[in-house]
Amino acid sequence: MKDWNGICHRCAKKSMVHMTSIFDEDLICMKCQLAEANHTMQETAAREKQAAIRNGDLNFPGIGLPDDLIVYQDSVKPTEA
Numbered sequence: 001m002k003d004w005n006g007i008c009h010r011c012a013k014k015s016m017v018h019m020t021s022i023f024d025e026d027l028i029c030m031k032c033q034l035a036e037a038n039h040t041m042q043e044t045a046a047r048e049k050q051a052a053i054r055n056g057d058l059n060f061p062g063i064g065l066p067d068d069l070i071v072y073q074d075s076v077k078p079t080e081a
């Protein structure tokens with residue numbers, strides 16, 4: 001698990017709040033979380049994660065990030081506020 005350092009792991013923008021991705025182990029900002037929540041794979045990801053936890057796999061890494069949620073990680077650098 002990566003640590004939170006004030007920068008969204010996915011979009012590389014500064015954020016005051018963060019949460020864990022349902023798809024992988026990224027710590028992500030509200031905007032990225034919203035994108036996940038609206039994704040068609042979100043239910044599947046949540047179900048798989050819950051099933052893993054039920055089976056005692058507390059380190060389940062997630063089903064993997066859908067291609068269309070992989071955000072501009074190379075093009076967007078952290079911006080100075």
Ligand SMILES: [Zn+2]
Pocket residue numbers: 008009010011012013028029030031032033
């Ligand atoms: Zn983000």
